[in-house]
Amino acid sequence: MSTSTTSAPPGSTDQPPARAAPLGGKRAPTRRAWRRALRRDWQLYSLAILPLLFFLVFRYLPMIGNVIAFRRFEPGGSIFGEEWVGLRYVRMFLSDPTFWQVFRNTLWLGGLTLVFCFPIPIVLALLLNEVRRRSLKRFVQSVSYLPHFLSIVIVAGITMQMLASDGPVNHVLGLLGHDPVRFIQEPGWFRTVYVGSEIWQTAGWGTILYLAALTTIDEDLYEAARIDGAGRLRQIWHVTLPGIRPTMITLLILNVGTFMAVGFEKVLLLYNPLTYPTADVISTYVYRSGVESNSFSYAAAIGLFEAVIGLVLITSANTLSRRTVGTSLW
Numbered sequence: 001m002s003t004s005t006t007s008a009p010p011g012s013t014d015q016p017p018a019r020a021a022p023l024g025g026k027r028a029p030t031r032r033a034w035r036r037a038l039r040r041d042w043q044l045y046s047l048a049i050l051p052l053l054f055f056l057v058f059r060y061l062p063m064i065g066n067v068i069a070f071r072r073f074e075p076g077g078s079i080f081g082e083e084w085v086g087l088r089y090v091r092m093f094l095s096d097p098t099f100w101q102v103f104r105n106t107l108w109l110g111g112l113t114l115v116f117c118f119p120i121p122i123v124l125a126l127l128l129n130e131v132r133r134r135s136l137k138r139f140v141q142s143v144s145y146l147p148h149f150l151s152i153v154i155v156a157g158i159t160m161q162m163l164a165s166d167g168p169v170n171h172v173l174g175l176l177g178h179d180p181v182r183f184i185q186e187p188g189w190f191r192t193v194y195v196g197s198e199i200w201q202t203a204g205w206g207t208i209l210y211l212a213a214l215t216t217i218d219e220d221l222y223e224a225a226r227i228d229g230a231g232r233l234r235q236i237w238h239v240t241l242p243g244i245r246p247t248m249i250t251l252l253i254l255n256v257g258t259f260m261a262v263g264f265e266k267v268l269l270l271y272n273p274l275t276y277p278t279a280d281v282i283s284t285y286v287y288r289s290g291v292e293s294n295s296f297s298y299a300a301a302i303g304l305f306e307a308v309i310g311l312v313l314i315t316s317a318n319t320l321s322r323r324t325v326g327t328s329l330w
Contacts, residue, residue, distance in 0.1 A: 069301040075294060089301035099285065099302065106281040109267075110259040112195045118255055120199055121206030122248065126236060128207065129214050141211075144204030156269035159197045160184055184270070187278040194270060194279075198263070209251065210244055217243035249327040257314030260306050282306050 038045060064080075069089060071081025093099045124144065131137040147155065163169055163183035170180040183189045217240065225235045241248075264283035271279035282302060290299030322328035 066300060066304050068297050069304045071297065073297045073300075075296070081297065085297075089298045090305070092298060093302050093305070101277070102280045102282055102285040105278060106260055106262055106283075108278075109191060109194060109262045109281060112191055113198055113262065114255055114259060116195055117198050117202055117206075118252065120203045122210055122244075124203055125207045125210035125214065125244075126240065128211065129240070130232070141204070141207070145208060146204065147201045148205035150201070152263075152265040153269065155197060155201050156266055159193065159270065163193060185272070185274045187275045190271065190275045190279040194263075194266065197266065197270075206251070209247060213244040213247040214240065245325065246327045249321050249325060250329060253314060253317045253321060253329055256317040257310055259313055260310050 068081045070084065070086060072083050072085050073081045128137055128140060131140070150158075161167055165180050165182060169183070173179075173181065181189070183193055221239045221243075222235055225239050230238065261283065262281045264281075264287070267279060267281055267284055268287065271284065283306075286299045286302050286306075289295045289302065318328045318330065
């Protein structure tokens with residue numbers, strides 16, 4: 001009996017099995033690369049210090065104050081409340097008929113703002129994209145986004161002067177044989193006035209974002225559509241709208257996230273006790289409860305409830321967008 005052995009080829013040596021890399025092996029090169037980038041571009045990174053400080057001081061640190069929604073707070077006492085009361089203030093506003101009235105008003109104003117103010121910049125951007133005369137296009141752009149640079153106080157003042165009983169709008173109605181309409185004092189007109197002023201102020205500025213997105217669409221896609229016999233409407237439907245869809249989805253998610261935070265400043269400047277039935281929203285109700293009535297814990301509980309709803313809305317919208325169209329914020 002003989003046994004055969006296989007010899008290694010000349011010049012070859014046996015190598016020990018390779019060891020697995022340590023878990024932290026990839027972290028060290030990453031940290032070194034990050035440090036090199038920081039030393040190389042420290043001027044650029046330093047520009048982010050002030051924005052980060054702003055969000056830290058004015059956005060994150062105030063969140064600690066939400067604890068007074070569960071504690072009894074008295075002016076002049078501890079900033080974190082005097083004693084723990086649990087969900088007392090939550091039960092108070094859930095059983096308050098006034099809260100549910102302002103909650104419905106918030107849903108109405110938020111829904112109308114989303115339905116009318118979101119698509120109008122898209123339509124305006126598509127119309128401006130079809131304008132071939134640059135002078136006319138620039139003029140329309142300048143006129144449309146100029147109201148964005150006006151303060152809320154000026155916008156509210158212009159709105160109230162235009163719709164006053166002796167204002168230009170009622171003057172035109174008088175020339176047409178109609179009686180003057182009290183737009184500012186009638187509860188039924190407040191939502192129309194608010195949404196109309198919001199469209200006038202924000203439509204032009206939102207158009208800029210969509211016009212910038214339109215510049216990223218490949219012109220070859222339009223050429224291919226024309227070769228296939230597509231007209232202007234077909235090109236808009238099959239080329240333009242899909243090209244700006246990521247921008248549309250991103251802005252829609254952001255708008256849904258601020259759905260409950262209806263413009264506090266403009267509502268506060270436009271409404272009055274006569275229009276409370278349709279104009280009073282959660283933010284103004286919180287302002288009156290906290291600042292005017294000194295019920296800070298009650299106002300904090302309502303504000304926390306509004307923030308939770310906003311978080312749920314933006315998270316749901318982001319998840320739905322990611323699963324349906326594949327575009328999301330995170």
